[in-house]
Amino acid sequence: SAVISQKPSRDICQRGTSLTIQCQVDSQVTMMFWYRQQPGQSLTLIATANQGSEATYESGFVIDKFPISRPNLTFSTLTVSNMSPEDSSIYLCSVESRSYGYTFGSGTRLTVV
């Protein structure tokens, strides 16, 4: 399976600021997925990122709030913009391989104060 390095692992941020989360994959993948996991809850897809095209956002998530970059087939970033305490969550990236299924990064625990 693919190995994903996700950074940072955690951060505490002031409201109104932005945080960029990075995911580096050890192999080329077509699609990367970004999920949010609010405290005590399940995972919700934020967007799907294809290399060379605009990310596709799920209902309730917008590009201005969660801009995504996908400059190549091994890397992606998710920015959480103009943060508020409601953005405090775990953010995870994920990729899929035909043989293994989905692999997840180790997650970024974000706390907004």
Added chain:
Amino acid sequence: AQTVTQSQPEMSVQEAETVTLSCTYDTSESDYYLFWYKQPPSRQMILVIRQEAYKQQNATENRFSVNFQKAAKSFSLKISDSQLGDAAMYFCAYRVGYGNKLVFGAGTILRVKS
């Protein structure tokens, strides 16, 4: 809409015993995949087992097995010989085809008693 339901918010099992976690899903698709993921306190998502809908045989991975009932849209996970390291949040998930998103259930917290 595709939904995944885990009706057990929390389960407990004695070490070395067997426990079954339930999952049902709703879909009109005929070709899809089902997964069980484990999330320990480290928050790392770990694939436990997966099942292709076209396969009638239930998937098995060591102490983990599933009971896949396609007509009933049920996909339960059985953990045999439970170990302390099995304690975690378990998520059932579904997706239609390759490259599509995973849809997760709400999760079941599994506690293992020594």
